Amino acid sequence: MSATANTIPAYLPLRNDLIGEEPYGAPQLDVPVCLNVNENPYAPDPAVCEAIARRVLEIAPTLNRYPDREHIALRRAFSDYIARESGVRLDVDQLWGANGSNEIMLQLFQAFGGPGRTALGADPTYSMYPEYARDTFTGWRLAHRNPDFTLDLDALVAAIGDIRPSMVLITSPNNPTGTPLPLEDVERVLDACRDIQVAGAADGVRPIVVIDEAYVEFRTPGTPSAVELIERHPNLAVSRTMSKAFAFAGARVGYLAASKGIIDCMRIVRMPYHLSAVTQAAALAAFEHTDEQLARVDHLRQVREDTAAWLKTQTYQGEPLQVAESGSNFLLFGGRFDDRDAIFDGLLARGVLIRTVGPAGWMRVCMGTDEEMAHFRDALVETLRDVEAR
Ligand SMILES: Cc1ncc(COP(=O)(O)O)c(C=O)c1O
Incomplete structure (x- = not known):
């Protein structure tokens, strides 16, 4: 549940510069594969x-x-x-x-x-x-x-x-x-x-x-x-x-x-x-x-490299996806998505939550477990196909 500007009663003396502001935060949705807030997907031992x-x-x-x-x-x-x-x-x-x-x-x-x-x-x-x-x-x-x-x-x-x-x-x-x-x-x-x-x-x-x-x-x-x-x-x-x-x-x-x-x-x-x-x-x-x-850090780094290589083999509107070089546990990819919301929604409908963030045309995905990444790949292939076919 989120408090929005619309739910804040006008009689409250909220600071003038905060009127109309929204609480910050990525959506916290109950979906099978959450790859949106750059967490380590592996639970503590x-x-x-x-x-x-x-x-x-x-x-x-x-x-x-x-x-x-x-x-x-x-x-x-x-x-x-x-x-x-x-x-x-x-x-x-x-x-x-x-x-x-x-x-x-x-x-x-x-x-x-x-x-x-x-x-x-x-x-x-x-x-x-x-x-x-x-x-x-x-x-x-x-x-x-x-x-x-x-x-x-x-x-x-x-x-x-x-x-x-x-x-x-x-x-x-x-x-x-x-x-x-x-x-x-x-x-x-x-x-x-x-x-x-x-x-x-x-x-x-x-x-x-x-x-x-x-x-x-x-x-x-x-x-x-x-x-x-x-x-x-x-x-x-x-x-x-x-x-x-x-x-x-x-x-x-x-x-x-x-x-x-x-x-x-x-x-x-x-x-x-x-x-x-x-x-x-x-x-x-x-x-x-x-x-x-820290046991999974090396593995997650490898998953990042493998995912980056795989993303570059995928195409959108006839062009390969772009992938920004990353030293992190996430990848910014796409570069030319003309409707990020459609990609986001398509993935979400398939149980995968990523983030619409960064410059226009790009989206961010965080590295998950091997199973989660397999799910992400399948969902992305289907989503790109559907969005292109619209
Ligand atoms: C660049 C950067 N700095 C700081 C934070 C805040 O992290 P935390 O408050 O969990 O330490 C984040 C969280 O995503 C981040 O991406």
């Missing part, structure tokens, strides 16, 4: 479920007390995980957790955005960013990507100079396109911000660069993460999440790796006790079983 139950049982008798506001044990676990995953050891005070990277992002906007400040992104990009900006009264501007969805660095650097944003926000790999972001590009953006004076801020205030690495574990093995640059760049923040590769979307745990200075800014805007004791216990239990949680 029974050993992980038991560890979660055990940890939650342990802290249950303390639930009359507030949780550890600083979530120190969990920040240690983030540190261990990043050391293992990216080969970079960060201190506890360079790490910060929240309820999903959605909350991490909101806290970044609360701390570094606000009236008179502007955040700059590179579109097409994650559709929640403008909402964080709206909710924090931050300006939101975009520098467009190249036609192949790589960053147009010249355009971005020029926009940084013109706009003098307080935040530059880049997704790596990008959503909804999946486009990988080379570390050299991140360094160029950091360099471009070095001598920029943030508009409306005191002398010497420079932009922060936020790299949203929600899907980073799906990158080509051996590719460096932006966390490698944190030690040298105090204005860099790297956001991550347990929702995607780590198969923990339901627990709502995201985290930020950055300089201690940036983390201290996050601590100013967070709600007291924002991470519940239950969330902290569940996340610690999941980190005890990192191997099991």
Whole structure:
């Protein structure tokens, strides 16, 4: 059920700028094959479920007390995980957790955005960013990507100079396109911000660069993460999440790796006790079983490659489907769909939910289990045939 602008009584003093707005979110429909929100399709291993139950049982008798506001044990676990995953050891005070990277992002906007400040992104990009900006009264501007969805660095650097944003926000790999972001590009953006004076801020205030690495574990093995640059760049923040590769979307745990200075800014805007004791216990239990949680990542990467190759063999109106290069667990495909809604509806009628998102003509599908992907392929072949025949 969704509250829409039409269901909100006119006598309620909703903020003027929110009147007519709709709640954000992909449809949550009860269909056999859900490939629309970039989750890991594999359920946690029974050993992980038991560890979660055990940890939650342990802290249950303390639930009359507030949780550890600083979530120190969990920040240690983030540190261990990043050391293992990216080969970079960060201190506890360079790490910060929240309820999903959605909350991490909101806290970044609360701390570094606000009236008179502007955040700059590179579109097409994650559709929640403008909402964080709206909710924090931050300006939101975009520098467009190249036609192949790589960053147009010249355009971005020029926009940084013109706009003098307080935040530059880049997704790596990008959503909804999946486009990988080379570390050299991140360094160029950091360099471009070095001598920029943030508009409306005191002398010497420079932009922060936020790299949203929600899907980073799906990158080509051996590719460096932006966390490698944190030690040298105090204005860099790297956001991550347990929702995607780590198969923990339901627990709502995201985290930020950055300089201690940036983390201290996050601590100013967070709600007291924002991470519940239950969330902290569940996340610690999941980190005890990192191997099991990540067990399917290599396979999903392979499914992505196989699906991309297969999609390129399919045609629509006599032309092969286009597929954007992806370092993520989803693919943006199509490129020339003149009626995306018809494709979406055709797939849905066959029990497959994907996402109509991104530039006109494209659609996004997330990698599912082998059975789900087989179902998707059959449904897409039939749907394309039906839509073409109309
Ligand atoms: C690029 C990107 N960042 C952040 C998020 C938020 O993820 P979560 O709040 O589950 O950590 C998503 C979710 O789809 C995403 O695609």
